[in-house]
Amino acid sequence: MKKFRIAIFASGSGTNAEAIMQHFTQHEQIEVGLIASNKADAYVLQRAQNHQVPAITFTRPEFYQTEIILSVLMQYEIDFIVLAGFMWLVPDYLVKNFPNKIVNIHPALLPKYGGKGMYGIHVHEAVIQAKEKESGISIHWVNEHYDEGAIIHQAKCTIEANDTPESLAQKIHHLEHRDYPVVIEKIVLQSMR
Numbered sequence: 001m002k003k004f005r006i007a008i009f010a011s012g013s014g015t016n017a018e019a020i021m022q023h024f025t026q027h028e029q030i031e032v033g034l035i036a037s038n039k040a041d042a043y044v045l046q047r048a049q050n051h052q053v054p055a056i057t058f059t060r061p062e063f064y065q066t067e068i069i070l071s072v073l074m075q076y077e078i079d080f081i082v083l084a085g086f087m088w089l090v091p092d093y094l095v096k097n098f099p100n101k102i103v104n105i106h107p108a109l110l111p112k113y114g115g116k117g118m119y120g121i122h123v124h125e126a127v128i129q130a131k132e133k134e135s136g137i138s139i140h141w142v143n144e145h146y147d148e149g150a151i152i153h154q155a156k157c158t159i160e161a162n163d164t165p166e167s168l169a170q171k172i173h174h175l176e177h178r179d180y181p182v183v184i185e186k187i188v189l190q191s192m193r
Contacts, residue, residue, distance in 0.1 A: 005033030014044025016084035023181030102142035114147030124165035
C-alpha cells in the first residue's frame, strides 16, 4: 500500500520539521516524502539528510513566477503540505492544487498577533509588550492570506511576570513539538477515510 506523503516547507533550523520527521519515522500509513526550503543554508536541510528525507531548495522567482514547485511535488507524489517555520506567503497555484491540504503553525493565539511580519521572536515581543496573561500555538489551514485560514487546533501556556520573549519562545516550542505532529497525523488520517 502506498504511504500518504507529506512535504514540509521550512525556512530555518527546522526543529518542528525534526519533530514531525521523528513522529512519522515508523508510521504505517504516513511518511515525510520531501523537505522544501527557500534558503540554501537552512539547517533544516541537514536534518532532512539525517532522516534520509529528500530535500530541495528554490528561489523566490521559482516559487512565485513559475509552477516548478508544483511539478516537483507531483514528482514526489506529495499528498499534503505542512508549513513549519516557512516565511513566505503560499502562492495561489499551490493553494488551489492542494485544497484543504496545507497546514501551518503560528506561535500565538490567532487571530491576535498574526499577519505579515509576525513570526518568531517578533510575536513573543508583541505578546509580552501587550501584557497578555497567556499565549500559545495555533494550527490552521492555509489560504491566500497570512494566518487567516480556519483554525484547527490551539494550545495555551501561561505567561509569568518574569517571562521574556526568549523564555516564552521556549514554552511555545514545547507546545509546537508536542502538538503539531499529532494534529497533522489526525488530519491526514481523517482525509484518508
